[in-house]
Amino acid sequence: xxxxxxxxxxxxxxxxxxxxxxxxxxxxxxxxxxxxxxxxxxxxxxxxxxxxxxxxxxxxxxxxxxxxxxxxxxxxxxxxxxxxxxxxxxxxxxxxxxxxxxxxxxxxxxxxxxxxxxxxxxxxxxxxxxxxxxxxxxxxxxxxxxxxxxxxxxxxxxxxxxxxxxxxxxxxxxxxxxxxxxxxxxxxxxxxxxxxxxxxxxxxxxxxxxxxxxxxxxxxxxxxxxxxxxxxxxxxxxxxxxxxxxxxxxxxxxxxxxxxxxxxxxxxxxxxxxxxxxxxxxxxxxxxxxxxxxxxxxxxxxxxxxxxxxxxxxxxxxxxxxxxxxxxxxxxxx
Amino acid sequence: xxxxxxxxxxxxxxxxxxxxxxxxxxxxxxxxxxxxxxxxxxxxxxxxxxxxxxxxxxxxxxxxxxxxxxxxxxxxxxxxxxxxxxxxxxxxxxxxxxxxxxxxxxxxxxxxxxxxxxxxxxxxxxxxxxxxxxxxxxxxxxxxxxxxxxxxxxxxxxxxxxxxxxxxxxxxxxxxxxxxxxxxxxxxxxxxxxxxxxxxxxxxxxxxxxxxxxxxxxx
Numbered sequence: 001x002x003x004x005x006x007x008x009x010x011x012x013x014x015x016x017x018x019x020x021x022x023x024x025x026x027x028x029x030x031x032x033x034x035x036x037x038x039x040x041x042x043x044x045x046x047x048x049x050x051x052x053x054x055x056x057x058x059x060x061x062x063x064x065x066x067x068x069x070x071x072x073x074x075x076x077x078x079x080x081x082x083x084x085x086x087x088x089x090x091x092x093x094x095x096x097x098x099x100x101x102x103x104x105x106x107x108x109x110x111x112x113x114x115x116x117x118x119x120x121x122x123x124x125x126x127x128x129x130x131x132x133x134x135x136x137x138x139x140x141x142x143x144x145x146x147x148x149x150x151x152x153x154x155x156x157x158x159x160x161x162x163x164x165x166x167x168x169x170x171x172x173x174x175x176x177x178x179x180x181x182x183x184x185x186x187x188x189x190x191x192x193x194x195x196x197x198x199x200x201x202x203x204x205x206x207x208x209x210x211x212x213x214x215x216x217x218x219x220x221x222x223x224x225x226x227x228x229x230x231x232x233x234x235x236x237x238x239x240x241x242x243x244x245x246x247x248x249x250x251x252x253x254x255x256x257x258x259x260x261x262x263x264x265x266x267x268x269x270x271x272x273x274x275x276x277x278x279x280x281x282x283x284x285x286x287x288x289x290x291x292x293x294x295x296x297x298x299x300x301x302x303x304x305x306x307x308x309x310x311x312x313x314x315x316x317x318x319x320x321x322x323x324x325x326x327x328x329x330x331x332x333x334x
Numbered sequence: 335x336x337x338x339x340x341x342x343x344x345x346x347x348x349x350x351x352x353x354x355x356x357x358x359x360x361x362x363x364x365x366x367x368x369x370x371x372x373x374x375x376x377x378x379x380x381x382x383x384x385x386x387x388x389x390x391x392x393x394x395x396x397x398x399x400x401x402x403x404x405x406x407x408x409x410x411x412x413x414x415x416x417x418x419x420x421x422x423x424x425x426x427x428x429x430x431x432x433x434x435x436x437x438x439x440x441x442x443x444x445x446x447x448x449x450x451x452x453x454x455x456x457x458x459x460x461x462x463x464x465x466x467x468x469x470x471x472x473x474x475x476x477x478x479x480x481x482x483x484x485x486x487x488x489x490x491x492x493x494x495x496x497x498x499x500x501x502x503x504x505x506x507x508x509x510x511x512x513x514x515x516x517x518x519x520x521x522x523x524x525x526x527x528x529x530x531x532x533x534x535x536x537x538x539x540x541x542x543x544x545x546x547x548x549x550x551x552x553x
Contacts, residue, residue: 239427240429240430240431242427243427243428243429244429244440244444245388245412245415246386246388246415246421246423246427247415247416247421247440247441247444247486248412248413248414248415248416248417248441248444248445249412249416249444250409250412253444326389327388327389328383328388328389331388331423331427
């Protein structure tokens, strides 16, 4: 139960946090390469397309960013700070300020806290970087570098992964989207609302698969734990079951009794599992703040149902075995 | 009430056949208090288990209250234990997680009867355990545990009470209390009782003594 709720919470947390930070760019539209997916920043496209988009009517601002993977799941976002500031409303610097030198990195407060960084810190993030500014979280990424330097550093000259577009007024969003689609027919053009609606756990096959695998593992573990527990409990209560049989309890009575006990235990276990998921939530936030997780209330009922049904199935065989015990053998069991 | 004719029971232990009963004949009238005595291995417990429907006989005739046990299915023998027979064991066999009261009530529950009625209270008063009902077995003395076990055995008004060495784990004082209770049950409620015992003094409490040896009733 806790395993399922925690991992689902991590999935939802990361997806929703990323979606929220994407909204923080202030953009109305996004242009993505033809071979890109909703999650992640796969594929790239020429930076000069930004000028093509910028030249379209009703486009107020357009800025290209480069999401550069660092290691397995981390990224640095290359931005043109002036353009990005205009689009997002500007970074709120808690400490420090804008880029001073090429290897400067702006980080958000969550990242800085997690990595114990302060302005002037140098740290290895794929390469040595110096922290020049710490900003409030909520604007696209946790780590920002100067776009040109990042392109040069990773041999991605003239390449970007996303163009963020701001239009004159909200009423023009659909019109501009249509114009970009005509100009760049193979590219993926999303309005921010459309993108954010796609950026949910249910629309990301990888997350769905991950969730199913986690649930499967959780169910197998839960089933085995209950099965072994009940098997042991039945073994330990052999004599008690013999007494009940001597009193006239039939197989139905004994199976029913064990199932009711399992139901109570699994119900208490479910409540305990939910409470533990709050503890796991707090621990993850404390020790892994850059991977936000959340309490997903909508998963309580399905996870509880799975846990209870899994427990009942796990208890069924030991229950039937108990019901079939020979009463004389059971009564002589010590 | 109980008619047993040429009752045989053979256990198969590996490749060996163990003849526990070799042709037992026994009649018990309603309201009788019969004590079965005999050395270990004489077949007393096997007879007790068959009469109680805990195990089927191999052959012979056995009728309890008109029911032919030889023809009974497992379900019918379960029903027999529920309604017709009550057990008292040497080791009391109370459920350790339940209180004395719950141990008695569970017999009512299994029989599908309400937890309490006048008979229930009458039994509690007779057995002198009304003040110990909320205690778990571990908090009761051996004598108290056996009285709870007797209450549990008779709470559904069984036709026959089968007692297997009911004083085997008790000191002489508690043994006498339990035996007096069984005799009162027999006299006051006309409860038919079959009691297995090694103790000649205990056997003297019955109306009749049946002796067994080598799987047969000898006298």
